[in-house]
Amino acid sequence: MIIDLISDTVTKPTAEMLEAMMNAKVGDDVFKMDPTVNKLQEKAAKLFGMEDALFFPSGTMANQTAIKLHTQPGDKLICDKYAHVYNYEGGGAAFNSGVTCKLIDGDRGMFTAAQLQEAVAGRSDIHVPFSRLVCIENTTNKGGGACWDFSELEKLQKISKENNLAFHLDGARLFNALVAKKETPKQYGKLFDTISICLSKGLGAPIGSILLGSKEDIAKALRIRKLLGGAMRQVGFLAAAGIYALDNHIERLDEDHQKAQIIGDVLKSCSYVTKVAPIETNIIIFYVDEKVGAANFIEKMKAKNILLSPMGEGRIRIVTHLDFTNKMLEKLLMELKNF
Template sequence: MKVNLISDTVTQPSAGMMDAMMSAKVGDDVFKEDPSVNALEEKVATMFGMEAALFFPSGTMTNQTAIKLHTQPGEQLICDKYAHVFNYEGGGVSFNSGVSCRLVDGHRGMMTAVQVESVINPPDFYHSPLSKLVCIENTTNKGGGACWDFKELERIKAVCEKHDLKYHLDGARLWNALVAKAETPKQYGTMFDTISVCLSKGLGCPVGSVLVGDKDTIHQALRIRKILGGGMRQSGFLAAAGIFALDEHVERLSEDHKKAVEIGSTLQELSFIKKVEPIETNIIIFEIDETHSSSHGFTEKLLRSDIHIISMGQGKLRMVTHMDYTDTMHSYLLERLRNL
């Protein structure tokens, strides 16, 4: 039995999703004439109470577009040291926008308003980059699927308004946070200038992310998406998967969260596990006690049972639960862990 917990992006479209895709009405989205894409964009914008949305082929392109919208070359964005836009987007911040990152030493990928305000460069001091944008990631990938305190997000918003900074949310796994914290998309829509949300993480879609904002911002985003090569033609087949996922696959994320907690509890019972990060959603990050074993040795043992996980570097390992991780697979994994 193969168990793949490398990411929640390894899922296959469900039967219902495939039916929705195959029956989708499509057109040429580069000319904004794909009815399914238009319906998805309207749906997501309405969910967040924002004016407009734009469908993208990837979350990285979505974030990179937002950064380019809010900055000019030579300026600076502020983010946590664990942020996806800094660690896992191929240096796109500098390549695409000519912007540098001011990293904040937060907790599990989450910084405070006090920390953000302390690193804003004086706007009249031309020797340093001009601070223009704050980027938040919720949930935090490298932080183990941690969810932000909404009150802290509000405090950071106040700092942004005080210093005339734009505010972007990398919400690749925001759906997980909404379910875990019983929050609503509209709460976030009132907070941020732009939000990116992923459809291929957790929700089971084969491809796709969406950027939401006001009409003028999204109109500008359309041009940047074109420049980055993100224009797609009959992409309504993919958009139909997104519509289906938003209707059918959001609430079930709580099942992934429950399984993740159970995996974490089992790991904590093992003598050779040094640390398991607190688990709120579907990501489990843990460390091996190297005096007893090694990270490589641990993953090799799991591979012999056809269980696949991933290294995050610096001795940290990661498992991610998802909709294709069945109850049978879950029992199999827990049994193998206990017998290591």
């Protein structure tokens, strides 16, 4: 039994999801003629109360499209130092859009309204890039699945609007935050200019992300997606998985969160663990004693068929997900206690 806790992207489609995929009606989506893709896009837009949506092969492409939508070469986007768009998208903001990043030193991937106000203040002459876009990530990956406080997001939106800045949400794990905080998609739809949501993480689809926004922005995004090579043909087979995920896999995310809390409690009781970061959703980040060493710990657990991921600076990550069963949980807890 392999227990893969490297990410929540490792899940396989359930039997019911596969059945939905195999029975999907498809067409050529490049010509907007795939009925299942159209249905998914309409469903997502309605869910968030936004005007339109566009299906993408990846969250990175959806985020990079949003950045290109809102900026021009030489502009500046503002994000946290932990932000996925800065750290884990291959330098795409610079390569695809020619923009620079102003990094805010937040807490677990989240910054305050006061910090944003400070970031947008100051000179605005020909010597400095124009600030055009604020990007936030919810939940924060590098911040250990942390959830933003919604009232703080409202303050950030107000500052963005006052300074003519677009406001984009990288919502790769947004549904984890919605379940954990008992919030609704429409709350976020009212707040952001564009939102990307991932279907292939906690929701368990094999591939796909969606970008939400105004009809005008999504019309522009359609062309950008083409430029980035993201136009797809009979992709309704994959869109059907997304529809099934939205219908069936949102509320169950709470199970992943509960398992993460159980793992965190056990880690805190282990003498070789020096720190466990706060756990809000399905991501656990912890540190082990220097005598043990993060790399050594990961290798020893791998030898027991338990796969974990390094996060740099001595951090180790565990991510719970749809395919992580109760039997696997029992095995993991036993190995952690006996290490």
